[in-house]
Amino acid sequence: MNKYSLIIAMSFLYPMTSLAECNPIATLCKNTTLGLLNQVEMVNSGDESSHLLLNGKEIYKAKTSYMVVSNDEGIFKNKKYLITKATISYVSEDPCFPEKPASRCGINMVLDLTSGKPVISNAFFSENGESQITWVSWGKANSIIVIDDELRFKYANGHVERITKDKNSSTGSDGGK
Structure with a gap:
């Protein structure tokens, strides 16, 4: 094989090998300091839940159509951005408030x-939907x-607590689970 054929073959193979780490059914594929973060949406999971995977191992699952990983902070290493912290957000298919079984948040x-x-961390949300x-x-x-x-x-340290008081209450519940 001459060097031009090798260059052409490598140009086709390189994108396939560089993406080989991403789960083929994942809708999210992000690099982190601990490896590759993938999300498998409910439609592809087969169990009525969405899943977050780190290096192929499940780290979180929820009864929701999909999750959003955003507001990330990270570092640059070898010209690649690696996430160190992020928020996870989703709309729960399960009710959040026992007194309002039809409500979602x-x-x-x-x-x-x-x-x-x-x-x-523990979950946190608003009482307002x-x-x-x-x-x-x-x-x-x-x-x-x-x-x-x-x-x-x-x-x-792995825990979220509410620091503002509820406008509708003088006690200011913590708003999380």
């Missing part, structure tokens, strides 16, 4: 990869997360 969590293993994350300030000791109804949450 937007569930949010933090995915933290800084400790050398994947840590997924399907709120979305509007702002995140990632910090080393703790992080602040704001959702669109102006509720603020603090993430530290």
